[in-house]
Amino acid sequence: DTGVSQNPRHKITKRGQNVTFRCDPISEHNRLYWYRQTLGQGPEFLTYFQNEAQLEKSRLLSDRFSAERPKGSFSTLEIQRTEQGDSAMYLCASSLDWLAGELFFGEGSRLTVL
Amino acid sequence: RKEVEQDPGPFNVPEGATVAFNCTYSNSASQSFFWYRQDCRKEPKLLMSVYSSGNEDGRFTAQLNRASQYISLLIRDSKLSDSATYLCVVIYAGNNRKLIWGLGTSLAVNP
Numbered sequence: 443d444t445g446v447s448q449n450p451r452h453k454i455t456k457r458g459q460n461v462t463f464r465c466d467p468i469s470e471h472n473r474l475y476w477y478r479q480t481l482g483q484g485p486e487f488l489t490y491f492q493n494e495a496q497l498e499k500s501r502l503l504s505d506r507f508s509a510e511r512p513k514g515s516f517s518t519l520e521i522q523r524t525e526q527g528d529s530a531m532y533l534c535a536s537s538l539d540w541l542a543g544e545l546f547f548g549e550g551s552r553l554t555v556l
Numbered sequence: 557r558k559e560v561e562q563d564p565g566p567f568n569v570p571e572g573a574t575v576a577f578n579c580t581y582s583n584s585a586s587q588s589f590f591w592y593r594q595d596c597r598k599e600p601k602l603l604m605s606v607y608s609s610g611n612e613d614g615r616f617t618a619q620l621n622r623a624s625q626y627i628s629l630l631i632r633d634s635k636l637s638d639s640a641t642y643l644c645v646v647i648y649a650g651n652n653r654k655l656i657w658g659l660g661t662s663l664a665v666n667p
Contacts, residue, residue: 542588545602
């Protein structure tokens with residue numbers, strides 16, 4: 443399978459714990475996006491990378507959230523000191539730079555904070 | 557005003573009906589436009605790009621109206637399997653070519 447891969451698919455954690463999600467994009471895609479989605483809402487932009495450079499980070503993202511893409515390949519999204527409001531589906535997507543609107547999404551990582 | 561707006565619906569239509577959704581955008585510098593489909597509890601998937609001249613893919617037709625700043629999606633002969641949320645995406649011109657997502661329009665096709 444050469445699509446976008448995310449893991450873990452599901453994570454249940456207690457409030458205050460740290461969690462990390464990983465995304466492996468399609469190998470030749472240089473853009474990588476993180477989105478958050480709750481039921482009934484569209485994807486909410488969190489951040490995106492072009493190769494290893496983090497080009498934009500949403501103002502909605504508190505300093506408890508950090509993302510990296512150290513070698514321009516896979517990416518991690520870490521949430522520190524989780525809160526119940528962080529419960530959501532975290533979606534990763536990748537694309538080619540010149541086909542910026544054609545995103546390929548992973549199946550998502552669902553986070554439940556108790 | 558939101559940058560990209562969609563009627564959330566839900567649109568409930570019988571099988572075989574024709575249904576149309578609009579998506580309005582506020583920034584006239586918007587460059588590219590797309591429709592995505594998202595099934596319940598699944599990830600979004602690209603349905604079709606929207607070209608200036610309009611484009612058709614089977615039962616689906618997408619159109620762009622730059623003067624009035626909206627895009628539309630028309631579905632003819634609706635199938636039960638068309639039930640999903642339809643999200644519009646607008647890309648602004650510029651170096652980063654930022655994607656702006658609508659909140660989606662929910663469609664339920666009933667037997």
